[in-house]
Amino acid sequence: MSRPAATPRGEAGGARVSDATLREFIGYHMKRAFNGVQADLNQTLKPLGLRMVTYSALVLIVDNPGLRQSQLAEALDVERANLVVIIDELEGRELITRDRVPTDRRAYALNPTLAGRRLYDRALEAVRGHEARILNGMDEEAKQAVIAAMSVIRRGFEGG
Amino acid sequence: MSRPAATPRGEAGGARVSDATLREFIGYHMKRAFNGVQADLNQTLKPLGLRMVTYSALVLIVDNPGLRQSQLAEALDVERANLVVIIDELEGRELITRDRVPTDRRAYALNPTLAGRRLYDRALEAVRGHEARILNGMDEEAKQAVIAAMSVIRRGFEGG
DNA sequence: GTTTTTAGTTATAGATCATAACAGTTATTC
DNA sequence: GAATAACTGTTATGATCTATAACTAAAAAC
Numbered sequence: 001m002s003r004p005a006a007t008p009r010g011e012a013g014g015a016r017v018s019d020a021t022l023r024e025f026i027g028y029h030m031k032r033a034f035n036g037v038q039a040d041l042n043q044t045l046k047p048l049g050l051r052m053v054t055y056s057a058l059v060l061i062v063d064n065p066g067l068r069q070s071q072l073a074e075a076l077d078v079e080r081a082n083l084v085v086i087i088d089e090l091e092g093r094e095l096i097t098r099d100r101v102p103t104d105r106r107a108y109a110l111n112p113t114l115a116g117r118r119l120y121d122r123a124l125e126a127v128r129g130h131e132a133r134i135l136n137g138m139d140e141e142a143k144q145a146v147i148a149a150m151s152v153i154r155r156g157f158e159g160g
Numbered sequence: 161m162s163r164p165a166a167t168p169r170g171e172a173g174g175a176r177v178s179d180a181t182l183r184e185f186i187g188y189h190m191k192r193a194f195n196g197v198q199a200d201l202n203q204t205l206k207p208l209g210l211r212m213v214t215y216s217a218l219v220l221i222v223d224n225p226g227l228r229q230s231q232l233a234e235a236l237d238v239e240r241a242n243l244v245v246i247i248d249e250l251e252g253r254e255l256i257t258r259d260r261v262p263t264d265r266r267a268y269a270l271n272p273t274l275a276g277r278r279l280y281d282r283a284l285e286a287v288r289g290h291e292a293r294i295l296n297g298m299d300e301e302a303k304q305a306v307i308a309a310m311s312v313i314r315r316g317f318e319g320g
Numbered sequence: 321g322t323t324t325t326t327a328g329t330t331a332t333a334g335a336t337c338a339t340a341a342c343a344g345t346t347a348t349t350c
Numbered sequence: 351g352a353a354t355a356a357c358t359g360t361t362a363t364g365a366t367c368t369a370t371a372a373c374t375a376a377a378a379a380c
Contacts (some may be wrong), residue, residue: 017224017235021284022216025291026303027197029310031212034194035237036317037187052191056182064177070358075177077195082337084360106345106358124181131185136316138309144185146309149302150189156296157196213367242368244329245346265375266327 011132037134048123049093053078055123058112061096062120066109068101095119127146173278197294204290208283209253213238215283217246218272221256222280228261255279 022028038052045055053076060075061067067075073083087110090096095116098108112120135143182188193204195222198212205215205249213236220235221227227235233243241299258268272280 021219021223029307030194034190034314041252054283059181063181067177071177134313136312138312142309145305147189150193151305152296152298153193153294
C-alpha cells in the first residue's frame with residue numbers, strides 16, 4: 001500500500017489548489033457563480049428588509065394578486081408549511097394581506113398593500129442594479145444565451 | 161386606495177401563476193436551473209455514499225494530494241470549522257488520511273487512500289453521466305458559452 | 321523570550337428545509 | 351345525504367447547513 005509521501009507542496013501558502021477536474025463540469029461553474037450572485041443579491045435586498053425568498057414572494061403576489069398560498073408555494077418551489085413564515089413576515093410588515101376567499105373558506109387570497117407595491121418598485125430597481133453589476137459588462141446576446149441554456153436544463157427536470 | 165377585489169383567479173387550480181417579472185433576471189433562471197442540478201447530482205452521488213461537498217472534497221484531495229485543510233476549505237469556499245466534519249466523514253470511511261506534516265506540526269496533509277482513488281473514479285463517471293443528463297442535448301458550443309458567462313460573473317466578485 | 325499569527329478543533333446558535341400531524345373545509349362516492 | 355377522501359393553511363419537530371466565537375498546540379514575528 002505505498003502511500004504517497006505527504007508532500008506539503010513545497011512553500012507554505014503558495015501552490016494554488018488545482019480544480020481542473022471540477023472545472024470540466026458546468027454544474028461546478030454554476031454553483032460557484034450562483035454563490036456569489038446570491039450573496040450579492042441578499043446584500044442588495046438587506047436595506048429593504050427583504051431576503052431572496054421574501055422578495056420573490058412579494059413580486060409574485062404583486063404580479064398575481066389574489067393567488068393562494070398553495071399556488072405561491074408551488075411557484076416558489078417551497079413547501080406549503082415553510083411558506084407560512086414567509087407570508088407571516090410580509091403580512092407583519094403590512095406589505096400584503098391575507099384575504100378570505102368567499103368561495104373557499106379554507107383558502108386565503110394574497111394581495112399586496114400600497115406599501116407592498118411601493119416596496120416592489122424599489123426592490124425591482126435595486127435588483128436591476130444588482131443584475132447589471134453581476135453581468136459585469138456581459139453583452140445582451142451572451143445573457144440571453146445563458147437564459148436559454150438555463151431553460152434547457154430546467155426543462156429537463158420539469159418536462160421529465 | 162382602491163384595492164383590487166381579491167379575485168380568486170376564476171376556476172380553481174387553473175390560471176398559471178405568472179413569473180414574467182422574475183424571468184427578466186438571469187439570477188432567477190440560474191437559481192431555478194441550479195436547484196434541479198443540485199437535486200439530480202445528490203441523487204446521482206447517493207449510491208456512492210457521497211454528497212456534493214464530500215464529492216468535491218474528494219476530487220480536490222485526489223487531484224492535490226498533500227494539501228492542508230485550510231487550503232481545501234478555501235478552495236471549497238467553506239469555513240475551516242465546517243470542513244472538519246466533512247474530512248471526518250471521508251477519513252471515517254477510509255477514503256482519505258490525515259497525515260502529520262513534518263515541517264509544520266499544526267497542519268495535516270490530506271491524502272487519498274486506494275479506496276478513495278477508486279471511489280473518485282466511480283464518482284467521476286457517475287457525475288459525467290449526470291452532466292450529460294442535465295445538458296439535455298445542449299451542444300458543446302452552448303455549454304462553453306455558459307461556462308464562459310459563469311466565469312465572467314464569478315470574476316466580478318473575486319476580482320473586486 | 322514575549323507577542324502575534326496560524327491550523328485544526330469544539331461548541332453553539334441561526335437559518336434553511338423536509339416531514340408528519342392536525343383542524344377546518346370542500347369534494348367525492350355510494 | 352352520510353360517510354369517506356382530499357385539500358388549505360397551520361404547528362411542531364428534527365435534520366442539515368452555515369457562521370461565529372473560543373480554545374489548544376504550534377509556528378512566526380519582533
